Amino acid sequence: MSSFLNKLPCEIYHIIFDYFWAHEILHSFLNINDYIDSILFNYQNYKINGQSIRKSHFDLICQKIQPNQVTSLILSNDNHTPNQSELFRSRFSIEQFTRLRAFKSIEIDDEGASYFVDLYKLKHLISLEIILRDKLPFIKPSPSLQRLIIKEHSKSYFNYNVDPIITTIHFEHIGHLTLSTCSCKKLQEIFRRAIHLISLNVTFTFADKKQMARLINFHQKQSKIIPLKYLSLTIGEDVIPITIARAHLEGFLTPFTCLQKFELFIYCHMKPECYDADRWKIFIVNNLSRLTTFNFKFSDVNIDENVLDKYRQPFWMEKCWFVATNENYSSLYTVPYFFRTSTKYSSNSISSKYTTLSIKQHITCYDRVIELEFDSDHRQALHRYNNIEKISLSSLNIDKDVIGLSKVKSLVIKEESQWTFGKTLLFIKEEIPSVDDLCLSGPHPNLDGENIPDISLEQINILTLPAYEEPYDDDCFPWSQYFPCVERLIANVNSKTQIPVLIDEFRSMVSGVFYVDSRFIDRKNPIEITSEWLIKNTHRLRNRNLNDFVCKINDRLSRFSICVWLADDKDHKL
Structure with missing residues (x-):
């Protein structure tokens, strides 16, 4: 094999390397032979x-x-x-x-x-x-x-x-700009200098009504209009309640005649004229004639069926700009783009009363859902969730004709679940073997009180234990017997002494995040953890030097955390 690899010109390797991250290249190709090493060192x-x-x-x-x-x-x-x-x-x-x-x-x-x-x-x-x-x-x-x-x-x-x-x-050469917070005044200054800007993603927050009024005459002093092709605009409240009027929106948007893709998020109160379909149609025809994609989400509205029906007119349907509202008519948004990607399972299907999508098109919304929470609803839905990647369960009664499990990578067993630890192991092995990220929110497994099957789930790389902090007689449960390949561990602990126990238990672990709830923290005697303390109290680290791992303490608000980043044991032995 090595002699065959020597026959490939370096240009072929360069083409291959261009598709991978640096650590993937080194891990796969380093030390195969001198020829490939020379290519690596000159790439x-x-x-x-x-x-x-x-x-x-x-x-x-x-x-x-x-x-x-x-x-x-x-x-x-x-x-x-x-x-x-x-x-x-x-x-x-x-x-x-x-x-x-x-x-x-x-x-x-x-x-x-x-x-x-x-x-x-x-x-x-x-x-x-x-x-x-x-x-x-x-x-x-x-x-x-x-x-x-x-x-x-x-x-x-x-x-x-x-x-x-x-x-x-x-800003003279910037073509793509994203600022998640910016004032109107500063964006005006940017526009005067960013003459090549074609893509803008910006969030406006207004401290007072005077700042908001700048939108109306935003371009008044601009010598040249920016040829934007993509705009994502978010308007939210800051210090005081505000109400957006159509004059604010049109004053800002009118000059952008080159706009092709437009996203609009408004999280403050709006006048009805701002979400009127007829007004938007007239404005788009007269000012944004090149617009091909228009997605919006208005979160503080008070509409009725008549408002939604205006979006059923040919102008909107022919452009495939479909709209939906929630059951209390307090929000208005385009679908499937803004259909929620995370939801709770319901046997109730989308009602055509609340959307301009045809019944056949409802599947496009369900296909957007990638995170699903499933409880004890035993009624069979008429729709199917095909693209679930993360599922939270408190019930075993899953109808696989309704919920596709083949793409699930992340599984959460909820605290209220009546599952035993053994049932969880069997379920993963038999039903969703593709899962590599597992969260066990329930109490500690008990070797004495449960007949746990001899199952080793080597595919679990990420394990979260939110209830590990709860008092338990035995901290020495053999977690690694069932999850031998865990690389990333997230756990809630009640004292720093539990951290070395977990590091020693999961010998494949390369990253650990340990949270300590405020009820376990004595502010008069704060938790102190040093690298030297970890080396002294952790068998796995005892022969390591300080460069083999990193320990960091974060004391943010009411949640205290300790983060550990470790070199692999096998690399240390080498």
């Missing part, structure tokens, strides 16, 4: 993805790849890869990545913020994406930037202010 298009990466793979990248070989870089400080940016920064400075074209950061904290100050030194950087957990860092990117995304993490508790960085960014 110039590595794409590093640090999100959810194993620490051993991260260390391998840092050891084997030179910065000038990297064109794309993703760094993540999320719970599964804590302190990753600090480790990376201790080895490399950002200006060493002279060929870097795309950089994405996820939850990088103050210590890693220095990377953003020096981005202007990267002359080839064209794409920058920042996912924020806390405050927005100071950014000074290269003038060559063409794509900029700044948005909040889905679990962020903070609102950031984008205004201070506007003056430091060169």
